[in-house]
Amino acid sequence: MAEIADIRFGTDGWRGIIGDDFTYASLRRAADAAGRVFAQDNPGGLIVVGYDTRFEAGAFARAAAEVLASHGLQVAVSDRYIPTPALCWAIANDSEACGGIMLTASHNPAPYLGLKVRMADGGASPVAFTQRIESELRDEPPSGRGSFGMVDILTRYVQALCRFVDGDAIRAAGLRVAVDSLYGAGQGYLAQALGLSGVEVTEIHKERNPGFGGLHPEPIPPHINEVQRLVRLQGFDAGFVTDGDADRIGAVDEHGDFVNPHRILSLIARHLAEGKGLQGRIVKTLSTSVLVDRIGAHLGLEVTTTPVGFKWIYEEMLSEDVLIGGEESGGIGIPTHVRERDGLLMALLLAEMMAQRGRTLGELVEDLFAVTGPMEYSRRDLKLTPEQKSAFVSAMPGMAPVEIAGIPVLGIDRTDGIKFLLADDVWLLLRTSGTEPLVRVYAEAPTMGVVDDLLDAGVTFARGG
Numbered sequence: 001m002a003e004i005a006d007i008r009f010g011t012d013g014w015r016g017i018i019g020d021d022f023t024y025a026s027l028r029r030a031a032d033a034a035g036r037v038f039a040q041d042n043p044g045g046l047i048v049v050g051y052d053t054r055f056e057a058g059a060f061a062r063a064a065a066e067v068l069a070s071h072g073l074q075v076a077v078s079d080r081y082i083p084t085p086a087l088c089w090a091i092a093n094d095s096e097a098c099g100g101i102m103l104t105a106s107h108n109p110a111p112y113l114g115l116k117v118r119m120a121d122g123g124a125s126p127v128a129f130t131q132r133i134e135s136e137l138r139d140e141p142p143s144g145r146g147s148f149g150m151v152d153i154l155t156r157y158v159q160a161l162c163r164f165v166d167g168d169a170i171r172a173a174g175l176r177v178a179v180d181s182l183y184g185a186g187q188g189y190l191a192q193a194l195g196l197s198g199v200e201v202t203e204i205h206k207e208r209n210p211g212f213g214g215l216h217p218e219p220i221p222p223h224i225n226e227v228q229r230l231v232r233l234q235g236f237d238a239g240f241v242t243d244g245d246a247d248r249i250g251a252v253d254e255h256g257d258f259v260n261p262h263r264i265l266s267l268i269a270r271h272l273a274e275g276k277g278l279q280g281r282i283v284k285t286l287s288t289s290v291l292v293d294r295i296g297a298h299l300g301l302e303v304t305t306t307p308v309g310f311k312w313i314y315e316e317m318l319s320e321d322v323l324i325g326g327e328e329s330g331g332i333g334i335p336t337h338v339r340e341r342d343g344l345l346m347a348l349l350l351a352e353m354m355a356q357r358g359r360t361l362g363e364l365v366e367d368l369f370a371v372t373g374p375m376e377y378s379r380r381d382l383k384l385t386p387e388q389k390s391a392f393v394s395a396m397p398g399m400a401p402v403e404i405a406g407i408p409v410l411g412i413d414r415t416d417g418i419k420f421l422l423a424d425d426v427w428l429l430l431r432t433s434g435t436e437p438l439v440r441v442y443a444e445a446p447t448m449g450v451v452d453d454l455l456d457a458g459v460t461f462a463r464g465g
Contacts, residue, residue, distance in 0.1 A: 007033075024060070027115065032067050032137075033138070035047075035067060037132045037133050042098035048087060048090055049102075050082045051082070052244060060113065083186050091118055092120075104116060106245050108244070117129065164348065170198050171197065173355035176202075177237055178203070187207070190343075202234070204230065219243050219248055231252050239252030242344065242347075253361040264346060267365070272324060275357075283317070284327070285305070286308055287328040288305075289375055294372035309327075310325070317335040378448070386437075388463060404454060417430050417432065428441070429458075443455050
């Protein structure tokens with residue numbers, strides 16, 4: 001008898017290696033459990049299913065749809081690969097939909113595939129909901145199969161993106177940008193939305209390649225080296241990059257320099273408040289920059305901090321007083337669009353901000369620093385042995401250094417992992433990944449030299465030194 005895959009929902013869904021722990025049998029078990037819970041809450045309700053560009057993702061989506069339908073649910077499957085935010089928007093804008101399933105592994109490497117669960121408003125499933133799914137898991141794959149339909153999600157979604165921004169202002173600016181989907185589910189669609197808004201677009205990595213051409217589909221250096229070179233060589237005004245399922249955003253300014261998600265979140269919050277006259281809370285995760293707190297103070301907006309994972313931001317968005325929410329990994333969402341991250345919308349908003357202010361992306365960052373002061377940020381991911389990881393988790397409660405890299409420790413936050421709060425808004429965070437066998441080490445300080453010293457110290461802590 002084959003070994004039963006251990007299905008656990010982490011920071012955002014369940015993920016595994018295709019052909020190893022992510023198989024048709026394990027997927028059907030997960031879809032069966034999700035179908036049971038959805039049917040309990042919404043008998044006969046509509047579930048929308050989407051998938052990204054990974055190996056066999058469409059076939060896996062259809063297999064999941066058959067199982068979901070066997071529980072008496074109506075099921076509609078996207079007629080093509082789509083970004084996760086497109087699925088979320090479709091659910092939120094269909095009064096009959098009670099939830100959805102997305103077949104994606106987001107920013108994980110090509111061998112991975114996964115399953116994300118979405119609620120009736122398109123938002124990420126709360127912990128309590130995924131715990132119910134886990135409690136309904138059976139050891140054997142289900143035998144039941146039902147019928148499902150197909151649906152065009154992309155057409156209305158792209159139209160909604162374009163309605164969210166001032167296309168006339170963008171068109172008048174004559175912007176030229178590069179787009180890199182990293183072979184993910186944003187390919188073609190972000191370029192289309194920008195093009196419809198009057199932007200001249202050159203797109204790379206826009207063909208189907210389930211192996212992602214050897215790239216890691218996460219919109220951060222070094223995975224964005226090619227688009228950085230392209231922007232420099234051809235003099236584009238900016239470069240926009242999305243991850244494997246296009247819910248995350250990365251950007252490159254006119255010099256080819258990386259504009260990290262912390263700066264993007266701060267810029268868009270400023271644009272929404274000053275450019276569009278909107279108000280509300282800014283929600284960020286524990287691993288997100290103090291730049292967000294500083295721009296919030298400048299704008300007179302409250303900033304709320306959550307544990308790492310957009311599901312926590314989603315739960316804050318349920319109170320309906322949130323302007324924008326974002327995380328260090330590039331997932332940024334605006335609840336008046338949908339209570340979920342949307343990398344495509346963020347790219348359009350950056351283009352709108354550039355157009356309306358008549359500033360390059362690099363100049364917008366300089367304007368931001370004039371208000372907040374500069375801060376540098378970096379992260380290291382450590383692949384530890386199970387024994388090392390276990391030792392680290394056991395040691396965390398006792399960690400209480402008085403200084404790190406020569407900087408006094410003013411406080412310790414144990415909300416999610418362990419975060420050391422140092423003088424002058426400097427900080428160091430260590431936490432285990434919820435989606436990969438990693439320990440992540442994050443740091444922020446006024447200079448990269450200090451950031452590197454902090455990361456070195458964090459790596460030593462994580463390895464038991």
